[in-house]
Amino acid sequence: MxxxxxxxxxxxxxxxxxxxxxxxxxxxxxxxxxxxxxxxxxxxxxxxxxxxxxxxxxxxxxxxxxxxxxxxxxxxxxxxxxxxxxxxxxxxxxxxxxxxxQNHQQRQELSAARETWSRNGPSDYVMVHQWGYSAFIPEVTTTVRAGVIATAVDENGNEKSHGGSFDAGLTVEAVFDLIEQELDQGHFRIEISYDPETGRPTRVYSDPMEWAADDESLFIVNSFIALA
Structure with missing residues (x-):
């Protein structure tokens, strides 16, 4: 590219x-x-x-x-x-x-990652991820079956909501949608990493305002396991 x-x-x-x-x-x-x-x-x-x-x-x-x-x-x-x-x-x-x-380039990379995921991504998987604003971001384990969330629990075993927001169970497709929303909002800085084999997002760092403190958000995948 x-x-x-x-x-x-x-x-x-x-x-x-x-x-x-x-x-x-x-x-x-x-x-x-x-x-x-x-x-x-x-x-x-x-x-x-x-x-x-x-x-x-x-x-x-x-x-x-x-x-x-x-x-x-x-x-x-x-x-x-x-x-x-x-x-x-x-x-x-x-x-x-x-x-x-830069924004145009990131949208091209997002589109390419979506296509790679549609070809190579598993429909059944377990994704352990964190996404939030604070220094301590709760870890959520999401189990996906046939592309749909089966369970989503935090590190204390509490059931989490299923949806495209912070501190919730997320599918890879939902993460793609959230990245697109971040790009639409014109943030000062967005850094995105994708897995080269499956195209799934592995890290998203977003800083909405250059001079503001504590407005940064971070999404990171701690582990990803494809299920048989």
């Missing part, structure tokens, strides 16, 4: 027909989801355009600013300071574009 090369500031500046200098832009950074520049709860190409349009407008205005007074962002430029450095520059465009490229 071919990986796209991340853009650089230099290559982006050569493509943008604008004054590519940095523009003072304090107060226009979203700490909740920095790459959602237009605030629609989705990170996509429109967020790139918001920053590019802001650069074009302010690049044109830069020549009218007095000497020693850098051009300033206007209040209608939304969250265009993507990297939170107090400036509007091509680096903010890059932050969104490179995230979109």
């Amino acid at each position: 071919n990986r796209r090369r991340p853009l650089t500031v230099q290559s982006l500046e050569s493509r943008l027909t604008m004054n590519a200098g940095a523009i003072a832009c304090a107060g226009h950074h979203s700490f909740f989801n920095p790459r959602d520049t237009n605030g629609d709860q989705v990170v996509g190409p429109r967020d790139v355009l918001v920053v590019i349009n802001a650069l074009q407008v302010h690049g044109e205005l830069a020549g009218n600013e007095s000497q020693g007074d850098p051009p300033q962002c206007h209040v209608d430029t939304l969250a265009v300071d993507v990297n939170g450095d107090g400036m509007l520059s091509p680096a903010d465009v890059l932050s969104v574009i490179n995230w979109l490229q």
